[in-house]
Amino acid sequence: MSQSVLEVEDLSVTIATPSGPLQAVRNISFDIKRGESVCLVGESGCGKSMTSLAIMGLLPPAAKRSARRLAFAGEDLAGASMKRINQLRGDRMAMIFQEPMTALNPAYTIGDQLIEVHRRHKQQGDRIARERAVYLLEKVGIASAAERLGQYPHQLSGGLRQRVMIAMSLMCEPDLLIADEPTTALDVTIQAQILRLLADLQKEFGVALLLITHDLGVVARVADRVNVMYAGEIVESAAVADLFAKPSHPYTRGLLDCIPIPGKTAPGEELGTIPGTVPSLIGGIQGCAFMSRCPLAQGVCAEGAPLRHTNDTHAYRCIVEAA
Amino acid sequence: MVDVASAPKAPPNAALETAAETAAAPLPTGAGATTPPSTLRRMFRHRGLTIGAFLVGTIIFVALFAPLIVPHDPYAQDLTRRLIPPVWYEKGSWAHIFGTDNLGRDYFSRTLYGAQIALLIGFSVMIVSGFIGSALGLIAGYFGGKVDMVVTFFITTRLAMPVVLVALAVVAMIGSSLFVVIAVLGLLKWDRFAVVMRSATMQVRSQEYVSAAQAAGASTWRIVIGEILPNVMPHLIVVATVEAGSAILLEAALSFLGLGVQPPLPSWGLMISEAKNFMFFSFWLIAIPGTALALLVLGVNLLGDGLRDVFAPGGRS
Numbered sequence: 111m112s113q114s115v116l117e118v119e120d121l122s123v124t125i126a127t128p129s130g131p132l133q134a135v136r137n138i139s140f141d142i143k144r145g146e147s148v149c150l151v152g153e154s155g156c157g158k159s160m161t162s163l164a165i166m167g168l169l170p171p172a173a174k175r176s177a178r179r180l181a182f183a184g185e186d187l188a189g190a191s192m193k194r195i196n197q198l199r200g201d202r203m204a205m206i207f208q209e210p211m212t213a214l215n216p217a218y219t220i221g222d223q224l225i226e227v228h229r230r231h232k233q234q235g236d237r238i239a240r241e242r243a244v245y246l247l248e249k250v251g252i253a254s255a256a257e258r259l260g261q262y263p264h265q266l267s268g269g270l271r272q273r274v275m276i277a278m279s280l281m282c283e284p285d286l287l288i289a290d291e292p293t294t295a296l297d298v299t300i301q302a303q304i305l306r307l308l309a310d311l312q313k314e315f316g317v318a319l320l321l322i323t324h325d326l327g328v329v330a331r332v333a334d335r336v337n338v339m340y341a342g343e344i345v346e347s348a349a350v351a352d353l354f355a356k357p358s359h360p361y362t363r364g365l366l367d368c369i370p371i372p373g374k375t376a377p378g379e380e381l382g383t384i385p386g387t388v389p390s391l392i393g394g395i396q397g398c399a400f401m402s403r404c405p406l407a408q409g410v411c412a413e414g415a416p417l418r419h420t421n422d423t424h425a426y427r428c429i430v431e432a433a
Numbered sequence: 434m435v436d437v438a439s440a441p442k443a444p445p446n447a448a449l450e451t452a453a454e455t456a457a458a459p460l461p462t463g464a465g466a467t468t469p470p471s472t473l474r475r476m477f478r479h480r481g482l483t484i485g486a487f488l489v490g491t492i493i494f495v496a497l498f499a500p501l502i503v504p505h506d507p508y509a510q511d512l513t514r515r516l517i518p519p520v521w522y523e524k525g526s527w528a529h530i531f532g533t534d535n536l537g538r539d540y541f542s543r544t545l546y547g548a549q550i551a552l553l554i555g556f557s558v559m560i561v562s563g564f565i566g567s568a569l570g571l572i573a574g575y576f577g578g579k580v581d582m583v584v585t586f587f588i589t590t591r592l593a594m595p596v597v598l599v600a601l602a603v604v605a606m607i608g609s610s611l612f613v614v615i616a617v618l619g620l621l622k623w624d625r626f627a628v629v630m631r632s633a634t635m636q637v638r639s640q641e642y643v644s645a646a647q648a649a650g651a652s653t654w655r656i657v658i659g660e661i662l663p664n665v666m667p668h669l670i671v672v673a674t675v676e677a678g679s680a681i682l683l684e685a686a687l688s689f690l691g692l693g694v695q696p697p698l699p700s701w702g703l704m705i706s707e708a709k710n711f712m713f714f715s716f717w718l719i720a721i722p723g724t725a726l727a728l729l730v731l732g733v734n735l736l737g738d739g740l741r742d743v744f745a746p747g748g749r750s
Contacts, residue, residue, distance in 0.1 A: 166648050171578065200649030207648075213641040217663035227649045278649070 115286050115318040116142040116165065119179035123160045123342075126172050132392045134160040134173065136342040140335075142286065147312050147319035149329045149350075151365070152339035155388060158322045159208075161339075162288045165320070166205055167195050183285060201231035204279035206289040210271035210296070214263035220274050221259025227281045239281075246277035250307060269300035276308065280315065287312070288320045293328070305332055326369060330354060335423070338362050341388055341399035346426040358418070359426040360404050398427070406430045475743050482739020488732025492725075496548035504528075505539035507546045507699050512537050519717050531721050534704070535711060540718070543699035544725055550700045551681050551729055554615055558680035559673050561619025566626020567669055573627070574634025575657050584627065591624045597686065604692040614693050618680050629672050633665040640664075667744030674737030678730045685726055701726045 123135035135157040142148045150158045164175045167187070180188045182203060187195065199205075207213040215223060221243060228239035240259070247255035250273040263271060272292060279287055289308060293301035309332045312319045321332055329336050329350065336353045338346040338361065346359040357363045367382025375381070386403035389395060397412040398404070404411070408429065415427045476482055495502065515537040518525045525532060531540035573584035600617050607613060637643065638661065646660045685702030687693030694700035696707070701722040708718030 168644055168647055196650040196652055198650070199647070200651070205645070205648040207641045207645055209641050213645045215642040215646070215660055215664065217660075217666075230650060275645075 113144050113183075114141045114181075115144050115146075115183055116320070117179055117181040118161075118165065119177060121161065121164060121175070121177040121180060123157065123164050123169065124174050124176070125160075125170075126174070127392060130392045133395070134342055134391060135164065136395075138337075138339070138342075138344045140337050140344065140347065142318045142320055144285070144318055145312075145316040146334045147309070147321060147332055148335045148337065149333035150320065150322045150337050150339055151324065151326060151329055153324055153388065156339045157342040158324075158339055159290055160342075162205070162290045162320065162322050166199060166203065166288060168205075197231070200227050200284075201282045202284050203286040203288070204282070204284040206272075206275050206279050206287065206292045208291045208294055210268050210275055213275055214271055216263050219260050219262055220266070221261075224259070224274070224278050224281055227278060231282045242281060243277070246280055247274070249280075249311065250274070250277045251303075252277075268296050269304065272296060272300075272304055273307070276304075276311065280311065280317075283315065285318060286320065287317045288322070290322045291324070292321075293323075293325075301328075308332065326365060338365070341395065342391055343399060343427070345400065345428075346424075348420075348424040348426075352421070352424045356420060356424070358420060358424070359400075359428050360406050360430070361400050362426075364403075398429070476739070479739045479742055481735045482743065485732045485735025485737075485739055488728055489736055492548050492729050492732065493552060495545050496552050499542075499545040499549060503539070503542035503545050504530075505542045507538060507542040508697055510536040510538055516711065516715050516718075518715070519721070522717075532715075532717055534707065534718055535715075540721060543704060544701075544721055546699045547701040547704060547722060547725065548729070550611070550694060550698060551684070551726070554611070554618070554684045554694075555677040555681040555729075555733070557615045558618040558622060558684075559677040561615065562621070562623040562676060562680075563626050563669070563673050565620070566623030566672075567630045569623070570627040570630025571634050571657055571661065571665075574631040575638055575653075575661065577635070577638075581631070584631070588624055588627050588631075591621070591627075594621070596621050596683065600683070600687060601690065601692055604687065609687075609692050609695055611694055611698070614684055614687060618683055622676055622680060622683075625676060626669070626672055629668050630665060633668045634661055637661050637664045667741070670744065671737050671741040674733055674740065678733035678737070681726070681733070682730055 118141065119139045120137045121135060121139070122133065122137055125132040125134050138157075138161065140148065150161060152158050160169070160173065163169050164173075164177075165180065165187070169175055175188070177188050180186070182198060185198075187198075190198075214220065218226075221240070224243035224246070225236060225239040228234070228242055229236065232239070243259060244255045247258055252258055252270060252273055258266075258274075263274075266274065272295075276292075292308065293304050296304060305328055308319070308321070311317070312332075319332075321328070323329060333350045336346075336348055336350050337344045338353075338359065340361050346353070346357070346362045348356075348358075353362065354366070357366050361384070364382060364384040368384070370381055384403055389399055389402060396414075398407075398415040401407045401411040406428075410429055415429050417425055417427050418431060419425050476486075511533070514529075514533055515535055517529050517533045517537075519532040519540070520527055520530050522532075529539050529541065531544060534540055534543070569584050569587065573581040596618075599621060603617050604613060643656060643660055646656050651659070684693050684700065685705070688700045688702030689706040691706065694703055696703060704722040705719050705726075708715070708722070712719050
């Protein structure tokens, strides 16, 4: 349990825009241990997806990545050759995308696509690859898996496609699985199934999971650790129980207030909102990025917020000590 | 392929909800309405495509088996039997179905051999220009940025040159032969391939499955050939057919001007050119190769049009 699969230290992503550099991700650090599942939570545009793309080396050309340390199973990714990265991607680190409708190539059957990954990395022959594909399709809960191999993506529903994507990501038994909002494009009933499936498979195969989501309900079900992101920064990092028991950053508390609790929230009662909008990330940000929206903001916030700890694994960035 | 008869059955270890979902999903049940008609069947249903395929198929057949079909040597001259009208004229005879030309050569045989030349030029030009154009278009569309700028510059430069004029000038300078005509047209007609492939590639490139392939460790080369090319193939096929048609017409035009295929080869354009002096008295000399040309180009264009309809994303669902 102790070995880190992924270590990220001071990762920044800067996107060149016509009006200046946009700091999509600012100096974030976290690590994921073997068999652990870590969530990145935050609202749209806070840099969650950029973080995952930066780890996989899939950033668009305009975005630049910099990191003090970006290591996968002890191996440096930042300085690795393209060839080495291509060996790792798909084999030992895999990614599940947001949109199952477009993440499968419409020109090939799902069997071809599943087998292709295995063929490329394992070179054990098509028969073994095929068996693995059938085994995994059954694992992800697809009935009559062997026949499904011959079907094209457009013959499958969104939920089934996302299951196929999950199976595909597991073809080579990766150590790290990055799931970038894997359920946003699916309807609510399917979301729950897919998440439960991901959580089950993560436990079963002992994969380290980096789950990116904006849904705290998802976090509560799946995560071991949570990193709350705001405006490209991790503002709070905690074990999942600590986060829900003692949310310490005002942004986290604001997020939790937005969730209706069945039985407790009366019908018609107003839910919590976080006033204002995310500040522009173009150019530098002085002080605490959440200052303009924070109910606890004080003048000193403009000078930046210190990192505070409530215990060894729970840290947050705020000038106000959580009660 | 899909076993249509198989009933949806949940794997033993699947949760209840999973079974519910898979049952609701479009599984291949017995109805058959759920499985879209196969591409082949949709092709047969498309009238334009069927007509086009029939025309092109017939002409290809005729061209391939011309040596077995023709009653006379297309090059054999017989001045005593010159300008015999086709069989449907009063003076016509079954010995020369399409009559003879001013040198007494059997026009039917020449028309059939002309199909060989038209098809040879059409397909060769299509392959040469298709290769150049799609390579440029794929590269520009996939890499974008500076590469795209360079390729776009080439495309606009090429578009600024009038094909016929440049072809005439080049052929006039280095002399004309079948090979030269193919090379010149092939090197000139790649622009549409490049333009269409570039924009199609750009569209496909932004699809998530390209990122997914990257995330699965595929090399750039693999992605371009394995992921993108199959998805832009329908566009490529359509452009290729249309371009083949226009190459055939261009060859006819060049030959008509005397700068394309050289006599005595029976190119349709050349036949029209040779016949123009006799058009008032022997109208068939122009009408027959002209009709053949029109039918072939019509067939190729109908085929291309039909293929576009069949391959269009809407046609598949």
